Amino acid sequence: MRILPFILCLLCLRLDAAILYAGNNKPFPNITAAVQAATFGDTIMVSPGIYHEKNLIIDKPITLMGVDFPILDGENLYEVISIKADYVRVEGFTIRRSGVSSIIDYAGIKIYNRSWVAVVNNNVEDCFFGIYVQNGTNCLVANNRLKASAKTEQQSGNGIHCWKSDKLYILLNTITGHRDGIYFEFVTHSEIRANQSFQNMRYGLHFMFSNNDAYFNNSFSNNGAGVAVMFSKGIQMTGNYFSKNQGDAAYGILLKEISDSHINHNLFKDNTTAILAEGSSRIEMKNNRFVSNGWALKIQASCMEITVNDNNFIGNSFDIGTNGSLVLNNFNNNYWDKYEGYDLNKDKIGDIPYRPVSMFSMVVERNPAAMMLFRSLISTVMDKSEKIAPSLTPENLMDNQPLMKPVAL
Amino acid sequence: MRKITKYVIIDILKNKIVIGYTFLLLVLSFSVLSLEDNSAKAVLTLLNIILIMVPLVNILFASVYVYNSAEFMELMASQPLKRKQIWFSVYLGLSISLSIAFLLGVGVPVLLYAASITGYTLILVGLLLSLIFVSIAMFAVVRIRDKAKGIGMAILLWLYFALLFDGLVLFILFQFEDYPLEKAMVALSLLNPVDIGRIMVLIKTDASMLMGYTGAIFRNFFGATNGQLITSLVLLAWIIIPFWLSSIKFRKKDL
Numbered sequence: 001m002r003i004l005p006f007i008l009c010l011l012c013l014r015l016d017a018a019i020l021y022a023g024n025n026k027p028f029p030n031i032t033a034a035v036q037a038a039t040f041g042d043t044i045m046v047s048p049g050i051y052h053e054k055n056l057i058i059d060k061p062i063t064l065m066g067v068d069f070p071i072l073d074g075e076n077l078y079e080v081i082s083i084k085a086d087y088v089r090v091e092g093f094t095i096r097r098s099g100v101s102s103i104i105d106y107a108g109i110k111i112y113n114r115s116w117v118a119v120v121n122n123n124v125e126d127c128f129f130g131i132y133v134q135n136g137t138n139c140l141v142a143n144n145r146l147k148a149s150a151k152t153e154q155q156s157g158n159g160i161h162c163w164k165s166d167k168l169y170i171l172l173n174t175i176t177g178h179r180d181g182i183y184f185e186f187v188t189h190s191e192i193r194a195n196q197s198f199q200n201m202r203y204g205l206h207f208m209f210s211n212n213d214a215y216f217n218n219s220f221s222n223n224g225a226g227v228a229v230m231f232s233k234g235i236q237m238t239g240n241y242f243s244k245n246q247g248d249a250a251y252g253i254l255l256k257e258i259s260d261s262h263i264n265h266n267l268f269k270d271n272t273t274a275i276l277a278e279g280s281s282r283i284e285m286k287n288n289r290f291v292s293n294g295w296a297l298k299i300q301a302s303c304m305e306i307t308v309n310d311n312n313f314i315g316n317s318f319d320i321g322t323n324g325s326l327v328l329n330n331f332n333n334n335y336w337d338k339y340e341g342y343d344l345n346k347d348k349i350g351d352i353p354y355r356p357v358s359m360f361s362m363v364v365e366r367n368p369a370a371m372m373l374f375r376s377l378i379s380t381v382m383d384k385s386e387k388i389a390p391s392l393t394p395e396n397l398m399d400n401q402p403l404m405k406p407v408a409l
Numbered sequence: 410m411r412k413i414t415k416y417v418i419i420d421i422l423k424n425k426i427v428i429g430y431t432f433l434l435l436v437l438s439f440s441v442l443s444l445e446d447n448s449a450k451a452v453l454t455l456l457n458i459i460l461i462m463v464p465l466v467n468i469l470f471a472s473v474y475v476y477n478s479a480e481f482m483e484l485m486a487s488q489p490l491k492r493k494q495i496w497f498s499v500y501l502g503l504s505i506s507l508s509i510a511f512l513l514g515v516g517v518p519v520l521l522y523a524a525s526i527t528g529y530t531l532i533l534v535g536l537l538l539s540l541i542f543v544s545i546a547m548f549a550v551v552r553i554r555d556k557a558k559g560i561g562m563a564i565l566l567w568l569y570f571a572l573l574f575d576g577l578v579l580f581i582l583f584q585f586e587d588y589p590l591e592k593a594m595v596a597l598s599l600l601n602p603v604d605i606g607r608i609m610v611l612i613k614t615d616a617s618m619l620m621g622y623t624g625a626i627f628r629n630f631f632g633a634t635n636g637q638l639i640t641s642l643v644l645l646a647w648i649i650i651p652f653w654l655s656s657i658k659f660r661k662k663d664l
Contacts, residue, residue, distance in 0.1 A: 248625060292449075315447055337450070363579075369590040370582050372598050372627065375453065376607055377461060378575040 023047025023070070031056055031064070031072075038062045046070045046093070059084045066092035069123060074098040074108075080127070081109045089118040098127035105157060107132035108146075111139060119144060129157035130178060135164045142171040148178045150201045158183040159200065162190070170195060180206040181223065188212050195219075203228045204245070207235065215240060220252075226271065228254040235261040243269040251276045252293070258283060265409070268293055274316075277303045286310050287409055295321045295361075304328035312406045313337060317374070319356040320397070323365055327396040331356065335403040343404045354402040357393045359386035410494045413485065417502025421474065427510050430466050434514025442522035449614050452519070452527050456610050459515065459535050460603055464542045465567050471503050471546035472563040476556045483664050496547075496659045500652055504543045511535050527613040534606035541602045541647045542567075548651035551658045574601045591626045602647045605640055 020034045021027055022044055028034035032053050034044045043063040050071045055078040058064065062085075071094045074080040080095045090109060099106040108127035111117050115137035122144045124130045130146040133139055141160055150156030159175035161183045162168055168190040174197075175181040181197030181204045184190070192215035197204035204220030207213070207229040214236035220227050226245030229235060235258065242252035252274040253263070263285045268274035274293040277283070279302045288311045290296035296316040299306060301324030308331045313319050319336060333349075341350035360379040363370050373379050386393055421427055437458055445451035478499065485495045515535055519528040546563055553559040578597055582590060598604040612631050630636040 315450060337447075367582050367586055369594045370579065372594045372604070372608070373575050373579060375457065375611060376575045376604065377457075377572050378579065380457065381572070 017041035017043070020044045021047070023049055035060070035062070035064075053080075054078045055082060056080065057082045057084060058088050058090075061085050061087035063089040064091070064093075065089075066094075066122075068092075069094045071096060074106075074127070076100065079104075079106045079110055083109065083111045083114060083117055086114050087116045088114070089120065090122065091118070091120045092122065094123040094125065095127065096123075096125040098129070100128045100155065102154065105129055105132060105161075107157070107161070110134065111136045115139065118142070123147075127157075129161050130159040130175065131161070132157075133160075133162040133165050133168060136162070136168065137165065138167045139165070140169045140171070141173060142169070144173045146173065146175045146178065148176075150177050150179055153179050153201055156201060158206070159197070162187045165190065169193075176200065180204075181220070182206070184208065184210040184213065186210060190214075191216070193217060198222050200224065205229075207232050211235075214238070219243075220245065222246075223250070225249055226251040226254065228256070229258055229261075230254070230256040231258075233259045233261065237261070237263045238265050240266045241269075242266065242271060242274065245271045247272060254278075255280045255283065262286075263288060267291070268296070273298050273321075276300075277306060279303065281305050283307070284309075287407065288312075289409060290314065290316055290319075292316065294318065298322070299329060300324070301326045306330070309333045310407050311335070312409065313356070314406070318358060318361045318364075321361045321365055322357055322394060322397065325394040327394045329397075331397065331399045332401050333403060334399055335406040336399065339402045339404075341402065348404050350402040350404055353398040353400045355387060355390065355393060355398045357397050358383045359392055362392045410490075410498045413490075413495060413498035414501045414505070417478075417499055418506045421502060421506035422509065426470060427506065430470070431510040431514045434462070434511065435518065438515050438518035442518050448523040448525070449527060452523050452531055452610070453614055455515070455519070456531060456534075456607065459531065459538070460607055461571055463511065463535050463538045464570060464603060467507055467539050467542035468546045468549075468563045468567050469560065470507065471543045472550045472559055474503060475499065475547060475550045476559060479664075486664055492660045493656055496656050500543065500547055503547075504540050507539050507543060508536055511539050527610065530610050530613050534609055537644050537648070538602060538606055541644070541651075544648050544652040544655075545570075548655040551655040551662065570601055570603050575604070595627065595630050599640070599643050602644060605644060609640065 020038055020042055022031050022034040023046055026047055030053060031046055031051055035058055038044060038060055040061050043065060046066045048068040048070050050073055052073050052075060069092060072080050074097045076097045077099045080098050081090060095108040098108050107129035108124040108131060109119050110132040111134060113135040117136060118140040119131055120142050124144060124146040126148055131141055146159045148156060156179045158180040159178035159182060160170055164186040166188050168187060170182060170192045171194060173195045176199050179201045181200045182192060183206045185208045187210040190213045194217045196219045198221045200223045202224050204223035205227045208231055210232050212234040217239040219241040221243040223245050245252055250272050252268045252271040255277040256279060258280040260282045264287050266288045269291045272294045274290050274296050276298045278300045281304045283306045285308045290313045292315045295318045296313050298321040301322060306329040310333050312335045314337045336354050336356060339350055339354045341352040343350055359382045438455060441454050442451045482495060486492060516532050519532055545566060549562045549566055550559050553562055598608060608627060608631055612628060631640060
């Protein structure tokens with residue numbers, strides 16, 4: 001048993017790591033002083049209160065922990081917390097009122113070129129950028145609540161902004177009122193899971209040049225322009241919920257120049273356009289539900305090898321819209337609630353193909369003002385005659401094996 | 410006047426065609442609403458049926474009825490009654506009885522299966538269309554003495570409102586493709602009561618689609634209070650003006 005302390009020493013990296021207390025009537029009156037006194041591995045416990053630390057720079061691997069959410073106020077002038085060391089953990093603060101500038105990207109919490117940093121369980125209120133990860137690796141941003149009241153795109157920053165990073169883990173955050181909820185640029189091998197992003201000015205989630213990322217089980221609703229995924233490859237989008245992204249340029253997902261990606265098990269509800277795909281290739285869309293959208297899918301003729309299989313299309317005004325007659329995509333085995341065919345051999349697959357592009361949607365694509373005639377007798381007559389002899393709609397765009405019953409999802 | 414209206418109503422409600430019309434609407438509504446589990450979609454199917462059937466039946470029945478009661482009206486005109494009153498009570502009788510038929514045929518099933526804002530709008534649209542097309546029928550019939558010609562005219566008018574007008578709009582749209590026509594479209598749609606009715610229901614059902622650019626213009630107009638006020642005024646005008654014109658003509662007509 002003599003070796004037990006020795007084993008304990010091995011288990012804990014440093015047994016002499018201290019806990020420093022900051023706050024009123026505590027050894028350190030403010031956090032800056034505590035950070036200066038702290039050494040590698042120390043924990044600073046911050047008592048409740050309002051702290052005006054100007055720009056708090058953390059340049060040591062320490063844990064900064066708030067007790068009952070002490071408030072760090074940036075007075076609309078400063079970046080509130082700047083993390084410039086590895087292995088830093090910031091937890092349990094209310095961070096508010098960062099500076100706003102058109103030259104410097106002020107943030108509530110900003111990570112500078114570091115790895116293994118965790119930002120957990122904070123409230124970020126009325127900051128320009130919320131949490132900013134600049135060139136970070138292996139960082140965790142979890143369980144934060146970000147809230148801003150953006151009025152113009154120029155006067156507001158993104159909620160969680162990640163730039164040139166690798167292996168980030170964005171988990172369980174709630175983001176509202178920012179410009180983009182979550183913004184990724186040059187970020188690779190990262191995961192965005194179970195976040196809620198709603199009522200942001202522009203996009204709920206914005207991807208640019210970010211390869212091999214995944215987002216699971218997030219909810220994006222009521223954002224100015226929905227979700228945009230652009231110029232990336234190898235994206236996994238699974239189990240997300242896209243709803244009420246309404247407006248002329250609002251999309252559940254906007255796919256622009258995306259390739260080798262998977263869109264599975266998502267629910268799209270009440271969006272003006274659930275998915276718009278432009279210049280995208282090799283995308284699998286499987287087991288998604290499209291419910292009550294204006295357009296479920298708009299797949300432009302510039303896309304190829306998109307496979308749309310085993311999805312449910314229910315109550316959409318238009319199922320599929322397109323802008324040309326070239327079709328290099330595959331639309332089989334879906335359930336379409338507008339399908340009027342029959343199934344004589346009872347194999348649960350309709351015997352005649354379904355053409356999801358209606359004549360009228362082509363007319364509207366060419367001349368948007370024709371929307372006035374939507375669901376009128378003449379549009380019905382046009383659709384019916386087009387079904388018998390397709391002329392304007394792409395002849396090859398059809399589901400050869402439409403399902404008679406919705407896919408169980 | 411009340412007596413004449415009452416007589417006309419009872420006469421029409423006993424009419425086999427009106428009973429058949431009520432039953433047809435009832436069967437259609439019940440089957441559409443009970444077969445479709447998505448009530449919004451059922452309302453849309455029903456809307457398509459109503460937009461075609463209600464104007465057709467109303468305009469045809471009203472014109473045939475007015476022709477058939479020519480002798481009755483002559484008799485009434487020989488009594489110390491004002492012609493305006495006779496004409497108005499015939500209009501009232503026709504529109505009240507046909508509205509009752511519509512309410513029984515569509516109103517009851519919709520209230521049972523799809524009692525929502527969309528459902529109520531649908532009922533309102535159907536009712537207004539009934540009133541409007543009776544009024545249009547009387548406008549057409551009063552100036553044509555020949556029954557066959559008059560009924561032909563009624564059918565043509567129906568065809569115009571249900572199909573030709575929209576075709577014309579589509580033609581204009583493509584001829585003037587290069588111009589911004591969104592606002593002109595709103596104005597154009599006010600020229601056809603069937604279109605107004607359709608858009609009133611669409612605002613409620615296809616809300617997400619209508620958030621697109623063109624749709625937004627419609628929504629801003631038809632969805633806003635001012636727009637709703639204007640559309641209701643226009644629909645009222647569609648009831649009053651044809652009837653008023655026909656009434657002037659009837660007063661001076663050699664019976």
